[in-house]
Amino acid sequence: MKKILTVALIILLCASILIGCTETTDNSDPTQTKEKATETKKEATEKPAEPVEEIVITIPHYKSGQNVGGVFFLPQVERFNEMYDGKYELVIEEIPQDSYQTKIQQLAQQGKLPALIEGADKNWFEDIAIPNDMYYDLSTWLDENPELKARTLVDSLGYNTIDGKVVAFPLTVVRPIGLFYNNELFTPSKPIGELSMDELLAEFGDNKFAFMTVENAWTTSLMLTAIFAQQDGGPEILKEGVLNQKSDYTSKPFIDAFTIIQNLLQNYASSNTVGAAYADAANSFMSQSAAIIANGPWMVGDFAAESSDKWSNGFTGEMATGGVYPGNIAIANTFSYNWWIPSGLPEGETEAALAFLAFMNTPEELEAYMLAEGGTAPNLTPSDEYVTALSEKRLLSELSLAVNSDTIIIPMILDIMPGSVANEEFGKLLPKLIDGSVTPEEFATILSDKAVAALAE
Amino acid sequence: MRNRKTKLWIYLFLLPAIIIFLVFFLVPIITIFITSFTKWDGFNSPIFVGFKNFINLFGKAEFLISLKNLLYWSLIAAFLHVGYGAIVAFILYRKPFGWRFTRSVFMIPNVIAVAAWAMIYRFFFNNDFGFLNNLIRIFNPEFNIPWFYNSPYAFWAVTLTWLFYSVFVTLVILTDLMAIPDEIHEAARIDGASALRITFKIDLPMIKNAIGTGIILSITSRIAMFEAIALTTRGGPGDDTMNIPLILVSSITDMKYGVANAASVIMIILGILTLIIVELIFKMRKVEKF
Known part of the structure; x- marks a missing residue:
């Protein structure tokens, strides 16, 4: 009796393992392809109407x-x-x-x-x-x-x-991405869009940009896009690149843009830039540690009174002013x-x-x-x-007025790179550009090599 | 007849384990080996490409950096990580005051998820508000190092996330130490052997299998290390803290399952090589008789 029970238990255990393994949908078969999707589709459409x-x-x-x-x-x-x-x-x-x-x-x-x-x-x-x-x-x-x-x-x-x-x-709505600046820390002589980058930096004093390097280095890459768009041929490369992704970033507009962003990161970046995620960059701006943050209009919610729990160090939503980038540039991608x-x-x-x-x-x-x-x-x-x-919405009106018929609207620089380069490699390499262990030329070459590998067959 | 019956029972009891091994380990491993020779996006049918994935991997700078990092981490694991675990085991073996409490406290880091540790270390090493830099700034107010984002500090910051958590090594060694019969120590003491001599001439040779096991466990953990890097440096700055599991995951993100599986195959081979080399060095198959 004891033996029979033992054998029965072993058989039961083996059977339950096998059943457990076979009852689930088999996704391990590498050959399951389009046919499977079509099959599922067929099954779905053939299903009788349910109550x-x-x-x-x-x-x-x-x-x-x-x-x-x-x-x-x-x-x-x-x-x-x-x-x-x-x-x-x-x-x-x-x-x-x-x-x-x-x-x-x-x-x-x-x-x-x-x-x-x-x-x-x-x-x-x-x-x-x-x-x-x-x-x-x-x-x-x-x-x-x-x-x-x-x-x-x-x-x-x-x-x-x-x-x-x-x-x-x-898309039904286009949202040009610009920047916000703290009007108490920094008062430009004219709207930022009418300034050049050099003029902006001349007026900027000891103020800082809310930059970041983690995730896809969002706020940093927005500013890089604006800088790149001011280089000869930059806007054309961006517009073409969003349709056919680029893997070579070693041409002059790229090197020049990387050189300028390196300068900004080394001399005009908030102290927490290296290792900062978006929340850290936003916190820099909303704690008056940085005077400018590049970001889209969706950030206006953070400047409303309901979001005052995000403010510190005397910051209030009234201090934020919206605008476009130097050179009258805004970022939007409809493609x-x-x-x-x-x-x-x-x-x-x-x-x-x-x-x-x-x-x-x-x-x-x-x-x-x-x-x-x-x-x-x-x-x-x-x-x-x-x-x-x-x-009645001050910030949205400002952003709306800042974009005019002369505004150069270009896609983001990350949109012309393969996903893994844009979302991983770019941010991972930025600390080296900041500490000077890679030059802008080396930065461009490394990113290009990564892009070639990502796009390779 | 009785012997045959016993064997039958042994095989019967082994059957569930064998089935589990076949279904959950062997089949996936075979699939990985086969698909590592293919170009496969995980959705369409794989296309055979021979050794192309392996050649491409070895042609990548990030892969070579990963191998270099693995070599350094393996050496650190074998000598420092296991060494530290062994020292703790020897101290606990002498049962000093509070040894049970110490053993429990030593266990705590291992009951916390690696991912949670990685997050704790992100804060610990943070340049602005991290404990370490604020401590250093008491003596040097100008000190400014983002540990996880500057080379060569990033490598050591990642290393510190696991270096001192060697409780498994300690427990394995402690168990073997406790299994050494007291008579042997007693005889040595009667012969006039010092405590140091007993440790080096009796204890260490007798626990070599435990040390070998600790090294195998430690190095194979380094081969498979993922969360500690993915949640801190993500392989950066640049590729300075890159390792093979990160390449595997990024290949999956890029829908290059053939490359990802080639990386898996290399990890499996490295694991087996570790096993063989450590077994040979420590002569682990040779059974010590007390």
Whole structure:
């Protein structure tokens, strides 16, 4: 009896191991490809109609928690959920911003993409997602909603249309990225956009820039972009590079820009620059340790009274003034992939995702978004309420007025580099540029070598 | 007949472990080996490319730096990390006052996740408000070194995140020390051997397997070290603290699974080589008889 029981237990243990291993979806097979995605899609569309019940979609997103984007995004999701109460519900799963794209790529590999995804790594989207039909074609839906389609930016719609299919929802709002300065620490003789970089530095005195080196060195790379755009041929390289990524950064405009940013980092950077993440850079500005921070209009939320817990050392939101970069330069990229929906979702989930895209781009939501995070919607006729509300928002009005018809609007320098170089290598190499252990020429060569390796077959 | 029955029972009891090994270890390892010879983006079918991934890896400056770093870290692990663990074991073996408390305190760092330690060290080494620099500034107010972001300090800052946490080594050695029969020590003392002589001529030879095991554990941990670097320097500044797991992960991020698996294969080979070399040096297969 004892023996029988022992053997039975061993068999049970072995069987449970085998069953446990075989019941899960096998993702280890390297040959599982497009066919699998198509199969899933087929299965989904063949599913019989289920009784009407609320469709809940859960998506990971970085605009949550402490992320500045969550200030507007989360209430917007709430408004969507209220509007479609009982029909759709969107649930946000918090994820850090710098691991968002990696997470999406991993989920794609597992065939578990969420119903809505914001943005995509250009190389991954073009090399993997598009060739494998991983996206839901929005063209028919946009044609059925002409008012919505009319609100999209022509350039963006063109960029997102591939072989007649719309792979991601085009931009409806463009938000030129400029800078903010502390008007008590630094009073320029004229608007910063009208100054050259040399004039700015001459007036800057002992003030500092809120720079950073960790993550993708965001605030530093914005300033580098503005400097690069002032070099001969710089804007053209940026505009061309965003369509066809560059792997050679050794030409004169790059070397000159790296030399200037090295000077700024060595002599005009806040003391915590080396090793600083975005939160540290923002903290430098909002504690009066730095007089200028390069950042987008979404930062205005941090200067509102509700965010006063982020201020210290006597800083107040009134001290922040918005503007563009020296040389009348602003940064914006309409050639990017925005929100997209994966293919192969159950019909209800696709409908819910489409409903959210439509909701986000209603005139009311777009105006609320622009009032919260800035930007302009060229194809939207603004309501009187919006115009009135905007005039009451000092910082947004300043940013809006700073951008004029002469403003040179260029994409960001990181957008012309492969993802791993832009997000990892650039920031990792900056400390060496700062301590002088690499020259601007060596900096350019090392980055170029990394880019060549990243783009290699 | 009885012997055959016993063997059957042994194999039966081993079966679950064998199945687990086959399913969870052998199959993935074989997959890794096969796909390391392919160009594979993790989504489309792999394409055979021969040794290209390995050649590319060895042609990369960051990979060569990783190997150099691994060599230095392995030497530090074998001599300083294991050495420190062994010294603590010898002290505890003599059961001084409070040895049980000390042993428990020595364990604490190992119950804290490596990721949490990495974050603690980020603050510890922070240039502005870190404990270390503020302490140094009491004596030298001009002191300014961002440890994790300046070379050669970054290498040593990363090393310090693990160097003194050698409780596993201590426990393995302590267990072997405690297994040495008292009679041997007693006989040596009667023959007039000093405490130092007993340690070097009796204890150390008898615990060589434990030391060898400690070195193997320590070096293989260095081969697989990821969080301590990823959460502090991310391999920087430049590539100065780069290691193979970081290359593996960045290859996955770039959707180059063939390259990532080639890096895995190299890690597996390095692990096996460590095992063989340490076993040979310490003659670990030779059983000591008390």
